[in-house]
Amino acid sequence: MKSFRYLFLSVFVLAAVYCRHEPPAQAADLVLINGNIVTVDKDNPRAEALALKGDTIVALGLFKEIKPYIDKKETKIMDLQEKLALPGFNDSHVHFFSGRHAFLSFSFDGVTSFDEIQRRVKEKVMEKWDQEILPGKKWPAKELLDEVAPNNPVVLHRICGACALVNSYVLRISGITKDTPNPPEGAIVKDPGTGEPTGILHWKAMDLIKQPQPSDKESHEMDKEAARLALKEAARCGVTSVQDVPGSLATSHPRVLDRKIAVFKELLDEGPLTVRVSVGVPLTSSPEKIKDYKEWKRMLIDNHHMLKLGATKFFIDMTLGSSTALLAEPYKNDPSTSGLLLMAQEELNDIVAMYDKEEFQMAIHAIGDKGVNIVLNANEEAVKRNSRRDSRHRIEHATVILPGDIPRFHALGVIPSVQPVFGPSYGQTIQPFFENRVGTERTRYTNIWRTLAQANARLGLGTDWPVGSLDPMERIYSAVTRKSISDKTGGARLPNESLSREKAIEFYTLGSAYASFEEEIKGSLEAGKLADIAVLSRDLLTIPEEEILNTEVITTILGGKVIYSSESK
Ligand SMILES: [Zn+2]
Numbered sequence: 072m073k074s075f076r077y078l079f080l081s082v083f084v085l086a087a088v089y090c091r092h093e094p095p096a097q098a099a100d101l102v103l104i105n106g107n108i109v110t111v112d113k114d115n116p117r118a119e120a121l122a123l124k125g126d127t128i129v130a131l132g133l134f135k136e137i138k139p140y141i142d143k144k145e146t147k148i149m150d151l152q153e154k155l156a157l158p159g160f161n162d163s164h165v166h167f168f169s170g171r172h173a174f175l176s177f178s179f180d181g182v183t184s185f186d187e188i189q190r191r192v193k194e195k196v197m198e199k200w201d202q203e204i205l206p207g208k209k210w211p212a213k214e215l216l217d218e219v220a221p222n223n224p225v226v227l228h229r230i231c232g233a234c235a236l237v238n239s240y241v242l243r244i245s246g247i248t249k250d251t252p253n254p255p256e257g258a259i260v261k262d263p264g265t266g267e268p269t270g271i272l273h274w275k276a277m278d279l280i281k282q283p284q285p286s287d288k289e290s291h292e293m294d295k296e297a298a299r300l301a302l303k304e305a306a307r308c309g310v311t312s313v314q315d316v317p318g319s320l321a322t323s324h325p326r327v328l329d330r331k332i333a334v335f336k337e338l339l340d341e342g343p344l345t346v347r348v349s350v351g352v353p354l355t356s357s358p359e360k361i362k363d364y365k366e367w368k369r370m371l372i373d374n375h376h377m378l379k380l381g382a383t384k385f386f387i388d389m390t391l392g393s394s395t396a397l398l399a400e401p402y403k404n405d406p407s408t409s410g411l412l413l414m415a416q417e418e419l420n421d422i423v424a425m426y427d428k429e430e431f432q433m434a435i436h437a438i439g440d441k442g443v444n445i446v447l448n449a450n451e452e453a454v455k456r457n458s459r460r461d462s463r464h465r466i467e468h469a470t471v472i473l474p475g476d477i478p479r480f481h482a483l484g485v486i487p488s489v490q491p492v493f494g495p496s497y498g499q500t501i502q503p504f505f506e507n508r509v510g511t512e513r514t515r516y517t518n519i520w521r522t523l524a525q526a527n528a529r530l531g532l533g534t535d536w537p538v539g540s541l542d543p544m545e546r547i548y549s550a551v552t553r554k555s556i557s558d559k560t561g562g563a564r565l566p567n568e569s570l571s572r573e574k575a576i577e578f579y580t581l582g583s584a585y586a587s588f589e590e591e592i593k594g595s596l597e598a599g600k601l602a603d604i605a606v607l608s609r610d611l612l613t614i615p616e617e618e619i620l621n622t623e624v625i626t627t628i629l630g631g632k633v634i635y636s637s638e639s640k
Contacts, residue, residue, distance in 0.1 A: 098142030126630030159311025159603035161583035163531030213270025309605030349381035382434035396439035531586030
């Protein structure tokens with residue numbers, strides 16, 4: 072009997088060994104080889120090859136371990152040529168629908184003086200034409216603009232400013248037709264053949280131009296077009312997940328929100344939705360809207376993890392730059408104010424506890440130390456009322472923190488969702504910027520990412536796009552150097568608060584995934600997780616600091632499919 076048991080055991084052990092080393096049942100769709108793969112998985116931090124099937128990673132490790140997944144007929148091979156590959160970036164705080172407007176308007180990026188703002192505006196508004204130097208001195212007509220701008224209002228003044236060329240869109244919204252009479256001291260130029268307005272409006276006829284009020288349908292189309300541009304930008308930046316948060320009051324309007332959900336849903340259904348989106352919603356006290364949120368939460372599942380309802384966003388204060396972030400002590404540059412409190416503690420307690428009970432995640436914007444303190448208090452109260460749950464409420468920005476509040480992030484399970492943006496306007500003067508507002512002593516407690524991480528807080532990293540660019544290299548550069556991206560010679564700000572490169576990458580991938588309850592399915596490269604991968608031109612972990620900004624994304628893979636390749640640009 073005894074020997075029989077031994078035999079049984081040895082067969083079992085053999086079977087286990089056999090299973091571990093034998094070829095898998097199915098061949099991979101794609102195998103990445105010759106890689107320097109940083110997995111962000113503590114148990115298995117590096118790999119040289121990775122096999123994926125459908126949208127999921129099936130195995131990763133040494134080439135000899137992955138080789139059995141290669142089927143000559145079925146498996147595509149991608150040679151990474153020893154480049155660094157890592158989980159696709161997950162931006163924990165973007166304004167996706169405002170970000171896309173950055174493409175449709177013009178930019179003040181890198182502007183450091185009032186003159187420059189004026190110059191750029193002038194450049195735009197002074198873009199004037201003169202038929203005298205056009206071929207045949209011919210007057211231009213609306214068709215010229217309609218072709219390139221069918222859905223936007225365009226008004227181009229002639230060099231003299233006394234007349235303008237407008238497109239059909241402007242004529243339509245202004246109700247200017249062939250039957251519109253000329254106003255006194257003005258003229259609507261009409262085509263001698265058809266009688267239709269040509270688009271040229273002289274002097275007082277320009278007063279007929281109405282401010283555009285796009286219809287819901289037009290707004291929807293504009294949003295969709297802009298979202299497509301934003302998707303392209305995300306793919307170019309190796310960003311495979313974004314957490315969209317409502318920004319200003321205007322973008323929190325219920326109609327805007329409904330449209331946003333509809334646009335994402337359409338992109339999901341019709342394609343191509345090439346970034347996973349967690350759609351944040353604004354705080355509401357309307358029972359109907361809360362019902363909508365619950366309905367969306369139910370509706371936005373079973374879509375291969377492409378689209379989900381995100382956190383409920385709310386503002387407790389505003390910004391340091393405008394002296395409206397709520398500070399524990401008055402502003403140094405304006406002692407008459409300590410900033411703005413947008414909701415009293417008791418009311419916030421009730422709201423957070425209510426949303427918490429309904430299993431909604433809160434993402435509350437708090438920049439000043441008193442603002443952060445009030446939000447932490449509300450979280451503490453929610454734990455008291457509802458008992459401790461895995462709520463993962465977030466504080467967006469958490470820029471200034473009272474020393475006593477540092478351990479409370481971990482204790483309450485509150486996530487600091489931070490954006491390592493040291494904007495160009497700070498540059499070398501970044502230190503005075505904070506000192507001017509919060510004073511020398513409290514400046515020590517601004518953007519304390521390393522301290523928070525050491526206190527076991529789980530950070531999510533992002534850009535606040537379009538406040539910062541969507542490019543993760545800029546954020547990683549600022550996170551590890553504590554320097555401004557536009558003024559690299561300027562000194563590092565509180566260098567002791569820098570993150571290691573490994574930590575910056577971890578927070579930008581797994582940390583952000585945790586911040587949206589998705590760390591089980593993405594954020595690191597592990598068998599069974601989604602195959603969202605970014606391949607970079609440089610080894611982010613070993614190159615000199617200054618080279619981080621020159622690092623480019625070579626390939627972006629989302630759910631096993633290549634959605635961007637720098638070679639096919
Ligand atoms: Zn924001």
